[in-house]
Amino acid sequence: MSMDFSEFRRRLGAEPRSKDPDLLRARDSAPEFAEAAAEAEALESRLERALRLPEPDGLVEGLCALPGSTVRPRRRRWLPMALAAGLLLAVGVAGIDRLLHPRWDSVEAYVIDHYYHDGVKMLAQEPAAQDPARIQAMFARFEVEAAPELQRIVGVIKICVTPDGQGVHMVLNTESGPVTVIYMPGTRVEDRERFTFDDQRAVLVQMELGSAAIINAEPQDPAAWQAFVQDTIRPQAGNS
Amino acid sequence: MSSEPGRQANFRALAETYGADLYRYAMWICGDDALAKDLVQETYLRAWKALDKLKDTGAAKSWLITILRREYARTFERKVPKFADVETVVVPEETELEPDDRTEIGLLRRNIMNLSKKYREPLLMQVVMGFSCEEIASELGISKSAVMTQLFRAREQLKSQLQRDGVTGNVHGLF
Numbered sequence: 082m083s084m085d086f087s088e089f090r091r092r093l094g095a096e097p098r099s100k101d102p103d104l105l106r107a108r109d110s111a112p113e114f115a116e117a118a119a120e121a122e123a124l125e126s127r128l129e130r131a132l133r134l135p136e137p138d139g140l141v142e143g144l145c146a147l148p149g150s151t152v153r154p155r156r157r158r159w160l161p162m163a164l165a166a167g168l169l170l171a172v173g174v175a176g177i178d179r180l181l182h183p184r185w186d187s188v189e190a191y192v193i194d195h196y197y198h199d200g201v202k203m204l205a206q207e208p209a210a211q212d213p214a215r216i217q218a219m220f221a222r223f224e225v226e227a228a229p230e231l232q233r234i235v236g237v238i239k240i241c242v243t244p245d246g247q248g249v250h251m252v253l254n255t256e257s258g259p260v261t262v263i264y265m266p267g268t269r270v271e272d273r274e275r276f277t278f279d280d281q282r283a284v285l286v287q288m289e290l291g292s293a294a295i296i297n298a299e300p301q302d303p304a305a306w307q308a309f310v311q312d313t314i315r316p317q318a319g320n321s
Numbered sequence: 322m323s324s325e326p327g328r329q330a331n332f333r334a335l336a337e338t339y340g341a342d343l344y345r346y347a348m349w350i351c352g353d354d355a356l357a358k359d360l361v362q363e364t365y366l367r368a369w370k371a372l373d374k375l376k377d378t379g380a381a382k383s384w385l386i387t388i389l390r391r392e393y394a395r396t397f398e399r400k401v402p403k404f405a406d407v408e409t410v411v412v413p414e415e416t417e418l419e420p421d422d423r424t425e426i427g428l429l430r431r432n433i434m435n436l437s438k439k440y441r442e443p444l445l446m447q448v449v450m451g452f453s454c455e456e457i458a459s460e461l462g463i464s465k466s467a468v469m470t471q472l473f474r475a476r477e478q479l480k481s482q483l484q485r486d487g488v489t490g491n492v493h494g495l496f
Contacts, residue, residue: 132345
């Protein structure tokens, strides 16, 4: 019994590349069927093209190196050991220690880890004025908003992993140079705790709905931005 | 049990064969590059620990997807926002496309991320991971017929949305 057009479309929509003989026979049975098959193939090609995302550099090498580097469970990090040799030159002795030991036992450990994971790349990007609506949309996910004076100096921004889920990672364009701010929703810190790593200075800031890490290169003092960050990332109306 | 070098070799083969596709799959379910990488890394860490349980290498793809989906559900599902990084991804070859084609890809990506999970997941398993309808049914714990219906509806929704977005047969021979 031949396949009716409705069934043909349903099967084509489910498996456009099917080589099922019944389907192929139906396709060749009438122009209407052949046209539907051609349309399905066109959509499939476009779908494949849209879904094709580039493989991150070092992905497979990093995965292959996992058994030797992280037999111990948990705490996420993404510094492929295969690529680590070159990186280690840059991060120094403290970096070696971080690569070989479990992470995120503290917010401080997270900040250092994340800085090498993403912060360096963020700083390397060309800063550009960001769409205020985009900035606001990112913060709105975490029920906070960015004040206009903060929006004006955001040069690079993205959502990133934080100790309690996700947060906002920014590079601010300031007169004294780039300042990295990582907003960490829901994360509690010891307010004004300072620490240094390599040539970076950092301070943690407790805020109403989360906390932030402010990081910049020596000799700048990140604490100079503490009040600014606390004042310009604030709960959305009704969430304080 | 395999020797340690044997385990390492098996693991490497899994990473080389499926790592990139798992990353793409993860990107499309969570929409965030950093989270996708974390998901894949965690998946492979778990796979390494449980590698001896994988008796049939032919089942490796399904096994890895199962681990990844569980990890996603366990850790991220409630926290992950709808589409983020995938919207802005530009594959190198896309820079050579005509503006209309680039626009169409952008619309299609947005629409894929807007599909409900029920439709998006089987579609990703099929197109990104190359699963058959039977494999998808097994992974999702539903019938093959239900999978076929979901795949059909997913494509119908994408087609309708593209038409609503103004991507017409006049330009692309699509509809």
